[in-house]
Amino acid sequence: MSEMLNSTQFVPFTAAVVLIFGLLTGSFVNVCIYRIPQSKSIVFPPSSCTKCSHRIKWYENIPVLSWLFLRGKCSGCGEKISMIYPLVEMANGFLYLAAFIRFSVSIDMFFTFYFISAMIVIAVIDFKTQYVYSAVVLPVAVLGVLRAFFSPSISLTASFLGIIAGAGLLLTAIAVFYLVTKKIGMGLGDVYILGAIGSYTGLKMIPLVLFLASFSAILFFFVAKMVFKKKRLAENITKEDINSGNEKDLDNAIYFGPFLAGSGVLLLLIPPYLLENCLFLIN
Known part of the structure; x- marks a missing residue:
């Protein structure tokens, strides 16, 4: 009985962890969407405002919440921050949660996480630039195999x-x-x-x-x-x-x-x- 109770408590906790992980990964997905078309590194330098170069602080980079607290504007210059950013983070987070529900904690779930994030990057970049980057697509096929x-x-x-x-x-x-x-x-x-x-x-x-x-x-x-x-x-x-x-x-x-x-x-x-x-x- 205690094992069953622990199991039922574990599932919501794991689901919450997966959702948070998906939201955090969604923030990185946004970096990829912005930088890949510009041939910039997706690792360095840290994120900054595209207009005033204000270095984004950690508390300004919390998925979804920071966008809401900042009212969709840069704290440095007031430049409007596109709604695409929180939408991508939410999409990535809830799709990760859906992958957890579909596959539970398994090898399929982790491979699907990558697939989801890569497809979001591909879709948004294609929609914005009408270009598909083979450097993003081909690793998906490799990991699929x-x-x-x-x-x-x-x-x-x-x-x-x-x-x-x-x-x-x-x-x-x-x-x-x-x-x-x-x-x-x-x-x-x-x-x-x-x-x-x-x-x-x-x-x-x-x-x-x-x-x-x-x-x-x-x-x-x-x-x-x-x-x-x-x-x-x-x-x-x-x-x-x-x-x-x-x-x-x-x-x-x-x-x-x-x-x-x-x-x-x-x-x-x-x-x-x-x-x-x-x-x-x-x-």
């Missing part, structure tokens, strides 16, 4: 086939689209992302990742387009102006990488019995 050596959840063969299927499927789609339209409809960065996701999910999940990513991308694009039109019309721009090409900026801003990354994380965290039902419906 390494995970297969230690985890009962996926075999080494399934991991390799996931990489081949993920990358190969998108490469084929890009080639066919180019032959038909003479345009490049998707970047190679998306190929790398889906290949890396495949190393974790295996071959069977690739169609579901693509389906979910495509559905969410279309939904996002549709909503964003409606919001864009309302905004432009509110500025007294005619529908004809909007439809004749002024939406070009919006079209160029929609990229597939963030949706692939988000779908990969979601499917890795969904329990197996739900995944089997989803695959059955798609097939």
Whole structure:
């Protein structure tokens, strides 16, 4: 009886530790998101304000809470601090918690932690810069294969086939689209992302990742387009102006990488019995 009591007390404590660890790691994820596109070291120097170079003190760097206490502004110059920072920290923290709930304390949980943080870095950088850095994506694939050596959840063969299927499927789609339209409809960065996701999910999940990513991308694009039109019309721009090409900026801003990354994380965290039902419906 006492062992059961200790066990029930241990789970909330571990969950709290995982959540805090995820929030703290989320702060480092923000550093990666900001510095990698600028080819800066993600370790040195310590974080500082991008405008006044005010060195951020430890109590100004507490995930989420510091942003709230500072009211989203630098304590040195009052420069606005983007809401992306606390959102990334919260996303990383709660996704770590979801990984703990899904895998408990196991080798899968720790490998999934890395996968989650890497996918957040990839998604946000791609969304902001429209560029996918192979230095971030390729280690995901390597660790996905390494995970297969230690985890009962996926075999080494399934991991390799996931990489081949993920990358190969998108490469084929890009080639066919180019032959038909003479345009490049998707970047190679998306190929790398889906290949890396495949190393974790295996071959069977690739169609579901693509389906979910495509559905969410279309939904996002549709909503964003409606919001864009309302905004432009509110500025007294005619529908004809909007439809004749002024939406070009919006079209160029929609990229597939963030949706692939988000779908990969979601499917890795969904329990197996739900995944089997989803695959059955798609097939």
